[in-house]
Amino acid sequence: MATNVASQLAQIKKQKEALLKKEQALMSKSHDKVLAQIVKLAKDAGLTASDITSAMNAGKPVKTKTAKVTKKSGPRGKVAPKYQNPSNPAQKWTGRGVSPSWIAELKAAGKLDSALIAQPVTPPVHTEAPATH
Secondary structure, eight states, X not given: OHHHHHHHHHHHHHHHHHHHHHHXXXXXXXXXXXXXXXXXXXXXXXXXXXXXXXXXXXXXXXXOOOOOOOOOOSOOOOOOOOEEOSSOTTOEEOSOSSOOHHHHHHHHHTOGGGGBOOOOOOOOOOOSOOOOO
């Protein structure tokens, strides 16, 4: 049995190698045709190899050194809670970090919106001075 499997694997490996050679031959043939077309077009247009090279490199972005933006390190400020357990209002969650089990239960039931805490809406601040007539 082991020799049967080994012979099958060897046969598959040979087939794979043959297919890879065919693939390379087809790709080479295709590339040769495309290159011949490119060379013909370039000659007809009077382009040189350096013209083509510079045109191909023109589309690449030039890497420039930029100053790195560093993130603030250290503790963040407190965040107001976004969710409150409907069955136990003392339990609240900010929506950050690992979610508590009651959140997972609400998610599974499709009722997470019922735990959202209504955030106070602040009126827009007008920066213009009132018009006087």
